[in-house]
Amino acid sequence: MAFSLDIRCHSEIGLVRRNNQDSGYVSPRMLVVADGMGGAAAGDLASTVAVRHVARVDRRFSGDDAPAHPHGEEMLTVLSGAVADANDELADLVAWDSSLEGMGTTFCGAMFSGTQLGIVHIGDSRGYLLRQGHMKRMTHDHSWVQSLIDDGQITPEEAAVHPHRSLLLKVLNGQPQHVPDTQIVDVRLGDRILFCSDGLCGLVDDDTIAEHLNTTNLDDVVDLLTTDAHAGGGTDNITIVVAEVVEFDPILDASEPHIIGAATTRKVPEHEVTAPLSLEQPPSTSKSRGKSTVLFDSEAEESMRYAPVDSMNRHHRHWLWPVVIAAVIAVVAGGIFGTRAYLSTQYYVGIDNDTVAIYQGSPDNLAWIQLSHVAEKTDIKAADLPRYYRSRVSANIRVSSMDSAHATVAELRSGAQQCQAIRHEDAPTPATSPTTPPAPLRPSATAHPSGQAARPPAIPTPSSATPSPTEDEVDLPAVNPGDCR
Incomplete structure (x- = not known):
């Protein structure tokens, strides 16, 4: 039996920060929170990139002529693909504008199939599940203090007041080695789901969050959680996505997607796209997509390879080929020398x-x-x-x-x-x-x-x-x- 989601969401600057670097996205199929970081290095841009890639993927499954909605592991493939594409774009942006180096974002969200959540998570934004009055955390923080808890060196209570509790070990920042966690979670009628940035869970303890998540009205849940985050100091941006699993409702399933936070106003600048080959992909994959496995402009080469030839002048092709080959060699050589020059400046x-x-x-x-x-x-x-x-x-x-x-x-x-x-x-x-x-x-x-x-x-x-x-x-x-x- 398929269910629907009744959703509420909220994102704000908080009481201390000058701007909101959090972004979020909700739809009948998606629940996502992204907490940008990097300060002057555009954390709001990083979270916006993540949310917009999710929105782009989500649009593929909306409308009457949309493909069948993913289920099970396929949800993880779809959502993880959107996250990987966002990470690639962050790398492209940094390569295009070095002043953006240092930006990154957490990502905590899920795709909903009607019976399951396909969760993808990296960083310290959190996902919670409340079932029959009992709350459990669905995600595991990629933070320094969490690693100390895992090693038995400090307690969760000590972690809550640790001076470096916000330090992260994994984020989306354009680096390929930062791989998100994934899992499938079955849902039941009446379940409450919460995704939030650490502007909430870093200032309000889990017991209080569970108490408020038990509140009957979803609007009141959001208000109470926000109020307690303010009472805790409001020192960070606060982004909250709350959903309740309800009986199938075609009106809820037809509701429009909603973007919140920085992504509502932040524009992603036009930039060059390098689309580097993943280390897990075989070299043939890049060729099939018309992309190069080395750092040079493959588009110039492709434009020459597929340039149309006038049929009235085919007898001249015997002298065209040497020109084309020479041009290709020049492009490749230039790319190789350019790459070497670039690498000589990296340490x-x-x-x-x-x-x-x-x-x-x-x-x-x-x-x-x-x-x-x-x-x-x-x-x-x-x-x-x-x-x-x-x-x-x-x-x-x-x-x-x-x-x-x-x-x-x-x-x-x-x-x-x-x-x-x-x-x-x-x-x-x-x-x-x-x-x-x-x-x-x-x-x-x-x-x-x-x-x-x-x-x-x-x-x-x-x-x-x-x-x-x-x-x-x-x-x-x-x-x-x-x-x-």
């Missing part, structure tokens, strides 16, 4: 044979093509680093220049030296001292060139070898003894 800090090294180029390999090489080796052993320093450098720390790479290496060296001293002292970690988090992926006033969202300032690690910080450096948090064990 990152990573691991080479268990030691820290500075690489020149891009850490993203293209099929069998290696796009980087070790520019400088160091004597810093990865095993000597504080735990999260080690995880950061293992995932590759992008930097804007060789000078910035040296500054990052100096910070890593200082952290390794402090951990070596702490380990030699063998001092026990205080049980009440929470582990120092990684550099955040959540927004601050400044975007970093690493592709991650900017971080709140960390206490600098003292070291005479560390150069003076510049705006291009990747600052790492202070070393806590607990981070060295």
Whole structure:
């Protein structure tokens, strides 16, 4: 038996922020919340891109001549595809305008088949399900404090007041390695569904959310949740999508989609589309789509390959072919040289044979093509680093220049030296001292060139070898003894 959704939604700036970087989308088939981040680096743009890709996919299944609505795993394929396309466009926007580097967005939403929810989630926006008065969380935060809870280092109560509770480990920011979680959830008549940004769940505890979600009237549910988010300080944008599973209703199923938040006013600028080949795709896939697997303008090549030939002048083709071939070679050669020139300006800090090294180029390999090489080796052993320093450098720390790479290496060296001293002292970690988090992926006033969202300032690690910080450096948090064990 198929059901329908009775939906309410709300998005606002909150009491502190200057603008709304959250976006949302609701329709009889979709429920989505996206919490943009990046501050000046256009978090509102990132959430808008995510929502508009969802809206584009949703339109395919509306109307009398629309294809059959997806069910089961097919819903995850459709919604995950929209999220992947949004992530690709974020990468294109950053490549087109480097000032946008650092923007990103969470994504928490579901496709509804009438009997199931196909949920796709990345970041710390949350999905809740209330059934027969009991609420459970359908999503798992991709946050630093959640990783500490999972490791048994802090309790959920401690996480709620942790000074770095908003730091994220995974978001949509144009990086291919950030893959969302997916799941299928069966629904029952009377279920209540809530998707929200951390402007609500970061300020209001789950027990209070459950209490309000039990309220009879859906409009009152939204009002009560918003009021309590304000009472908690209203320090972030607040976006709420609430739906109740009801008997099939053709009027509800015919209701118009609704966009909320930043996406109602933010425009996505016209930009170049590079559409990079996914590492999971075989090379033949790109050719079938007319796209190139290397960084050069394949459209110029294709326009020459398929240019019409006048039938009255076919006898001249013997001299046209050398011209076409020469032009193609020129385009390919130009693309190769351009790509090499671009890669020569890119740097990152990573691991080479268990030691820290500075690489020149891009850490993203293209099929069998290696796009980087070790520019400088160091004597810093990865095993000597504080735990999260080690995880950061293992995932590759992008930097804007060789000078910035040296500054990052100096910070890593200082952290390794402090951990070596702490380990030699063998001092026990205080049980009440929470582990120092990684550099955040959540927004601050400044975007970093690493592709991650900017971080709140960390206490600098003292070291005479560390150069003076510049705006291009990747600052790492202070070393806590607990981070060295």
